[in-house]
Amino acid sequence: MEHSGQPITMLFVCLADAKLAQSEIEKNITELWNLASALGNATVVDIILQKGVPQRPLYIGPGKAREVADYINNHKVDVIVVDGALTPNQKFNLTKMYWDTNPKIEVWDRMDLILSIFSRHARTTEAKLQIEMARMRHMGPSIYGMGMILSRQAGGIGTRGLGETNTELMKRHWKREMKRVTEDLGKLKGIRERQIEHRRNAGLSTVSLVGYTNAGKTSLFNALTHKKNLVENALFATLDSAVGEIYMPELGKSIIISDTIGFIKDLPPELIEAFTSTLLESISADVVLHVIDASDPDIFGKIDIVEDILHQLGIPEEKVFLVFNKIDAIPELNREKVITRTVPYPHVFLSTVTREGMDELLAAILPRFKK
Ligand SMILES: Nc1nc2c(ncn2[C@@H]2O[C@H](COP(=O)(O)OP(=O)(O)OP(=O)(O)O)[C@@H](O)[C@H]2O)c(=O)[nH]1
Ligand SMILES: [Mg+2]
Structure with missing residues (x-):
C-alpha cells in the first residue's frame, strides 16, 4: 500500500449507472483524478468505464474484468483504482484475477486512495x-x-x-x-x-472552519490569525485541527478559531468515525464558518455535501455561517442567485487573497459573542 514517493502508474476503473448524465460521469472521474494527483506521485494511464451497477464477485462485470486483464497485460500498471466501494471479497477476487499477469498489482477502491493521501499528509x-x-x-x-x-x-x-x-x-x-x-x-x-x-x-468563544476540501479554510485561518499553515492547491492539505486566536477589539478579548480536515463527496463513514477527535473542535464551536469556493462550477453540489456532513455531526443550523471565498477568481458571480439558493444561512462574500470582505466577516460574527 505504501509506495512512499516512488512514481505509481494507475488505471482507473469506473462504473457509472446507465441513467447518469455524461456531465455527472465526468465530474466523478475528475474528482477521482484530483484525488490521485493529491498523492503527488501517481500518473493515471487510462480509464476503463463500464455502464451499469455493481455486480457481486468482481464489482465490475466479467467481460469488463477481462478487458482490464488485457490492459494490464499490455501496459505497465501498479495500481488499479476502482471508483467505488469494494467488499473485501471483491477486492480479493479482482486481485487474484490479475496476480498472474502482475504479481505486484494492487487493487484499491476509493477509500484506499483517500487513505493513501491521508497517510502521505x-x-x-x-x-x-x-x-x-x-x-x-x-x-x-x-x-x-x-x-x-x-x-x-x-x-x-x-x-x-x-x-x-x-x-x-x-x-x-x-x-x-x-x-x-x-x-x-x-x-x-x-x-x-x-x-x-x-x-x-x-469564557473563551470559539469559531470553527469547515468546508469542502480545497475551499480555502486554511487560507482564511491564516488570514485571520496571521499564521502560516500549509496552503496547497490539493485535496486534503490539512488533516489535523489547528487552533489560533483572533483578537476582537470590540470584545476586548480574543476568540479561538480552529481549522480542520476538509470534507468530500461520499466521505466514508469509517473516516468520520475515525476523525471524530479532530472534528470535536468543529462540533463544539459556538460559530461554524462553512467556507465555500465560490468559483467552483459545482458550488451547490459541494454546499449540499458539506451540509449533509454537518448534519451527521450534529452541528445545529443556527451556528452555521456561509463564507463564499475566492470571489476574486469569479468577478461575474451572480450573488443574488447564490443567496437565493442558500437561504436561510447568514453569509459573507470574501477573498483571502484580496482580503475583500474580511472585516465584514468579523463584523457579521461579532454579535454571536456578545451574549
Ligand atoms: N483565487 C483565490 N484562491 C484562493 C483563495 N483562498 C484560497 N485559495 C486557494 O485555494 C487553494 C486551497 O486553499 P487551502 O486554504 O489550502 O484550502 P483548504 O480548504 O484548507 O484545503 P484542504 O486543507 O486541502 O481541505 C490554494 O491553492 C489557495 O491558494 C482566494 O480567496 N482566492
Ligand atoms: Mg486546509
Whole structure:
C-alpha cells in the first residue's frame, strides 16, 4: 500500500449507472483524478468505464474484468483504482484475477486512495492513529481481506493459501490492534475534550472552519490569525485541527478559531468515525464558518455535501455561517442567485487573497459573542 514517493502508474476503473448524465460521469472521474494527483506521485494511464451497477464477485462485470486483464497485460500498471466501494471479497477476487499477469498489482477502491493521501499528509500522532483506525475498519477482520494482504506481505505466490489457523490468528491480531488504536485515540480525545472544556470555563468563544476540501479554510485561518499553515492547491492539505486566536477589539478579548480536515463527496463513514477527535473542535464551536469556493462550477453540489456532513455531526443550523471565498477568481458571480439558493444561512462574500470582505466577516460574527 505504501509506495512512499516512488512514481505509481494507475488505471482507473469506473462504473457509472446507465441513467447518469455524461456531465455527472465526468465530474466523478475528475474528482477521482484530483484525488490521485493529491498523492503527488501517481500518473493515471487510462480509464476503463463500464455502464451499469455493481455486480457481486468482481464489482465490475466479467467481460469488463477481462478487458482490464488485457490492459494490464499490455501496459505497465501498479495500481488499479476502482471508483467505488469494494467488499473485501471483491477486492480479493479482482486481485487474484490479475496476480498472474502482475504479481505486484494492487487493487484499491476509493477509500484506499483517500487513505493513501491521508497517510502521505499525516503529521501528528493523532492523525496517524486516526488513519490507522480508518484503515483497519476499512479492511475489517475479513478472512479473505486479511489473508490476502498478509500472505502477500509474506512473499507472494507461494504463500497465497492461508490456513484456517492463520486466519483465526489474524482475526485476533486485528481485534488486539483495533483495541490498542482505540485506546490511544481515546486518550488523545480525552485531552482534547479537556482543552475544549477549559476554554469554555475560561469564557473563551470559539469559531470553527469547515468546508469542502480545497475551499480555502486554511487560507482564511491564516488570514485571520496571521499564521502560516500549509496552503496547497490539493485535496486534503490539512488533516489535523489547528487552533489560533483572533483578537476582537470590540470584545476586548480574543476568540479561538480552529481549522480542520476538509470534507468530500461520499466521505466514508469509517473516516468520520475515525476523525471524530479532530472534528470535536468543529462540533463544539459556538460559530461554524462553512467556507465555500465560490468559483467552483459545482458550488451547490459541494454546499449540499458539506451540509449533509454537518448534519451527521450534529452541528445545529443556527451556528452555521456561509463564507463564499475566492470571489476574486469569479468577478461575474451572480450573488443574488447564490443567496437565493442558500437561504436561510447568514453569509459573507470574501477573498483571502484580496482580503475583500474580511472585516465584514468579523463584523457579521461579532454579535454571536456578545451574549
Ligand atoms: N483565487 C483565490 N484562491 C484562493 C483563495 N483562498 C484560497 N485559495 C486557494 O485555494 C487553494 C486551497 O486553499 P487551502 O486554504 O489550502 O484550502 P483548504 O480548504 O484548507 O484545503 P484542504 O486543507 O486541502 O481541505 C490554494 O491553492 C489557495 O491558494 C482566494 O480567496 N482566492
Ligand atoms: Mg486546509
